[in-house]
Amino acid sequence: MPDVQTAAQRISQLRSQIDAHNHRYYVLDEPSVPDAEYDRLFRELQALEAEHPQLVTAQSPTQRVGGAALAAFGEVRHEVPMLSLGNAFAEDDLLDFDRRVREGLGDLLPAADLFGGGAPVEYCCEPKLDGLAVSLLYRDGVLVRGATRGDGSTGEDISSNVRTLRNVPLQLQGEGYPAVLEVRGEVFMSKAGFEALNARQLASGGKPFANPRNAAAGSLRQLDPKITASRPLEFCCYGIGQVEGELAATQVGILQQLKGWGLPISRELKKVEGAEQCLAYYRDIGERRSSLAYEIDGVVFKVNDIGYQRELGFRAREPRWAIAHKFPASEELTELLDVEFQVGRTGAVTPVARLKPVQVAGVTVSNATLHNMDEVARLGLMIGDTVIIRRAGDVIPQVVQVVTERRPADARPVHIPEQCPVCGSAVERTQLVKRSKGRETLSEGAVYRCVGRLSCQAQLKQAIIHFVSRRALDIEGLGDKIVEQLVDVGLVASPADLFTLTYEQVVALEGFAELSTRNLLTAIDASRKPTLARFIYALGIPDVGEETAKLLARALGSLARIEQALPEVLTWLPDIGAEVAYEIHNFFADSHNRQVLRQLLERGIQLQGEGELHAEFSACTTLAAFIDKLQIPFIASTGAEKLAAQTGSLQALIELSQDWLSLSALKGLNEKARQSLRDYFANPANVAKACLVEAQLRDFGMHWQSQKQVIQGLPLAGQTWVLTGTLEAMSRDQAKQQLEALGAKVAGSVSARTHCVVAGPGAGSKLDKATELALPVLDEAAFLERLAELQANE
Structure with missing residues (x-):
């Protein structure tokens, strides 16, 4: 038996050799030794570690086999959210x-030529792998954590599992990597690995994967x-998250750095200029899609x-600087065996096609x-029809067409049930209310609903499942x-019964x-x-x-205000339109809902x-x-402004509407608008409603005569700031x-009401506008200093 020092030296040599062979085999696809030689080295390392267990480390290649089973996954909070991408399904x-990108960058793009609109x-460019998004966290080059994407903000801790992936380095190679480096990528299974796994599943009596x-x-x-x-999993990185240290200034440069540190990147990675070269790359990958060793669903x-x-930043849950260009969905023919109806949380009764099982883009669809029902009518669908099935975006199966020439003689029409299939209550078609210029018109909606509400077990179950879900009460x-x-x-x-x-x-x-x-019971409490x-x-x-x-x-600050809020008041809040406002109002007006709340x-x-x-x-x-929101026919925003300037109050407006002589003398309103104003306020219901809305605006402090408030206790309350250019210390x-x-x-954007502009390198027209208006401008260093001062004084 070798002494400990000699064993430690040999173990170190073997680990370095095996890590290098793993990198060449799994990442570069260029093995330099036969499998038998690799196996010999691996067995030697195993034997030495068995003799000297005190020398075993978590970074050893022998530790990829997996440890003890876990009772459950822990949660991981992503320091930088793992966002999804917007989709493109057509060249347009x-x-x-590309147009939005160029417009968003504006003056940051160098000029092209005398006739161009800026350089491309x-x-x-990379293929979009069809796998599972994961995050790998390295500290000082050592893999310390693996996590799933989860909901983008919180994922599951799968550290023990990612350590088993052969092409994930447990220790980064080379030097120069940041002290903290979060690598993001896709875990996937090659076509060959998938087929081999399913063969093993079938041989052992297990269920094959779809x-x-x-x-x-x-x-x-x-x-x-x-x-x-034991599963043939692989990893391919496509980006980064949290970083403490310096990285390249380009996406391709960062990926090449990651490759140099031993991380696998796509062999199809390419840098192009402009939208036309993007489309050329997309077409090329599309033509070679079937010959690739792995499944992809786009670029x-x-x-x-x-x-x-x-500079481009983000909107909602996706970046403005990236997009997934999906391949056209795969389609197949199959038979419609039946149509069943499911009842959702809101009572919507939805038709679901039961199909003769068929493989669509590698997935069995049934x-x-x-x-x-409007979609059923549009398709002209009958039970027994032969239909074309498509996986929309390669994910959601849908019926896209009926092959009418194959319709059998015994085909049956699809009828919406008159009674709920779950509780037996009546099923009614929804009514759409269109509100415009003081008038409401009714039309039939596309949705049928069970009227049983929470007496319907399907609705009750779904309502409670939603109530206790992670983003809701999280029980x-x-x-x-x-x-x-x-x-x-x-x-x-x-839901209230949970607490009893x-x-x-x-x-x-x-x-x-x-x-x-x-x-x-502890979780409920x-x-x-x-x-x-x-x-x-x-x-x-x-x-x-x-x-x-x-x-x-x-915005409203309390449940009481939200409960009381009239639809017309709710529409003053950003992004709440009339239909959503009425849904909110009607929910709290419902006696059953009020009882549950109480x-x-x-x-x-x-x-x-x-x-x-x-x-x-x-x-x-x-x-x-x-006045404009009252939707009085023939009175648009300009007319509303003239009436406001003339009257100054709702009461004066009502009085003016009934004073025909004064109203006729008012300039800027035509005859139709004057008559419409007169007719509107001649209706007592309209007067009462307008006064009710005004009273609530006053109660809430939203009225034009209310006192304007500022956020108390915050040093920048009421100020408007603008960020432009590139910031290096933070995003x-x-x-x-x-x-x-x-x-x-x-x-x-910069305006005369802007209090301060933060301008990093590459600042363009916004900085010019700030200089023109003589606004305060801070560079990044001054901005960071100002932040530190403000935060210290809070």
């Missing part, structure tokens, strides 16, 4: 993307890392210049969405199956013991103090998603973060805009967040 979509943008993506996702999310280690284009990426351990069980045995008939559950009731349920019962925004989202108001719920909570508060729900109306919306109305989004946290509003 990509051309529009450089793009980084497609490589499902196989990769299922393999990576195994609680037992040994199972992951990803990213603005190559990192500074330009920062069900497809039909959206609604851990209360999954779909348990919710269904609670409803089925009659313990829960509304007792130990004796829960422990008697199938699958529950003492510990699981106490854990569930811990959910009693949600933020107002989470609570509003949890209620499941139609068309009210997370962002709208956050807006309602931030029960929730009586049973211990304590809303956090309630307060006053947000200062941004104090005195946010004007009389002219108020533009991070800078925006810091300014907003200090009370500032961050705008996208």
Whole structure:
């Protein structure tokens, strides 16, 4: 047996050799030794580590086989969100993307020639792998964490599993890598690996996977890392997240750096100029798609210049500097066996096609969405038809066409059920209300709904599943199956009933013991103090998603105001149109919903973060805009401004409308507009409604005569800042967040009302405008110093 020092030296040599062979084999696809030689080296290392267990390290190649199984995955909060990409499905979509990029960069782009509109943008091009997005975190070159994308903000800790992937370096190669480096990429399974895995599954009596993506996702999310280690998974990086250190100034440059540190990147990586070269790359990859060793569903284009990426920034959940150009969906023929109807959370009764199973783009499809009965009518669909199935975006199966010449003689029409298939209540077609210029017109909607509401178990179950979901009240351990069980045995008939559950009731349920019962009741109790925004989202108001719920909570500040808010008042809030406003108002006007709300508060729900109306919306109305929102026929915004200037108040406007002599003398309104104003306020209902809306605006502090408020306690309250150019110490989004946290509003353009402009390298027209207006301008160093001062004084 060699002594410890000699063994340590040999172990170090073997690890270096094996890591190099792994890199050449799995990353470069250029093996330099036969498999037998590799196996010999690996066995020697295993033997030495067995003799000297004190020398085993987490970075050893022998540790990829996987450790002990986990009870569950932990959560990982992404320091930099893992955003999704916008999609292009046609060439025009990509051309529009390129146009938006060039317009967004504006003067930052160098001039092309006398007749051009600016030089073409450089793009980084890569195939879009069909796998699972993951994040790898390296500290001082050592892999310390792996995580799934999750919802973009929070993922699952899969560190033990990613360590088993042969082409993921446990220790970065070379030198010069940042102290903290988060690498993002796709875990996927090659076509050959997928076929071999399914062959093994069938041979062992297991169930085969439907497609490589499902196989990769299922393999990576195994609680037992040994199972992951046995699966033919590969990793390919496409970008970065959190970084502490210097990296190249271009997307392609960063990826080449990652390759130099031992990380695998796409062999199809290419840099091009302009949209036409992007399209040429897309067509080339499309022609070679079937010959690639792995499944792809499109191509990803990213603005190559990192500074330009920062300038373009993000919108909602996707970057403005990247897009996924999807390949056309695959299509197949099959038979429509039946149409069944599902009932959703809001009572919508949706037709679902049951199909003779067929392979579409490598996936077995037996069900497809039909959206609604209008779509069934548009298709002319009958049960028994031969239909064309497409996987839209290579993901969602849908029926796109009926092959009428193959229609059998016994084909049957599709009828919406008169009674709910779950509860037997009546099914009614929705009515669409169109509101315009003081008139409401009704038309039939495309959706049919069960009128049973929470007496319908399908709606009740879905409503409660939504209520307890992660982004709502986030009650851990209360999954779909348990919710269904609670409803089925009659313990829960509304969300409020969750907070009356007792130990004796829960422990008697199938699958529950003492510990699981106490854990569930503890989780329910811990959910009693949600933020107002989470609570509003949890209620499941139609068309009210997370962002709208956050807006309602931030703007109106209290549940009481949100409950009372009239539709006309809600439309003063940004991004809330008339239809959503009426959905919100109608939800809180419903007696059953009010009863559930009252029960929730009586049973211990304590809303956090309630307060006053947000200062941004104090005195946010004007009389002219108020008149315009009354939707009086023939009175547009210019007419509303003239009436506001003439009257100064709603009461004076009402009096003017009935004083024909004064009204006739008013300039700027034609005869039709004068008569329309007179007719509108001659109706007592219109007068009452206008006065009611004005009274609520006054109560809420939104009235034009209300006192304008500023955000108290924040040093930049009421100020408007603009960011332009490239920031190096932080991203533009991070800078925006810091300014907003200090009370500032961050705008996208410079005006006389701008308080300060932060200008990094590459600042263009915004800096010129700031100089022209003699506005304060800070470079990045001065900006960081100012931030530090403000934050220190808070």
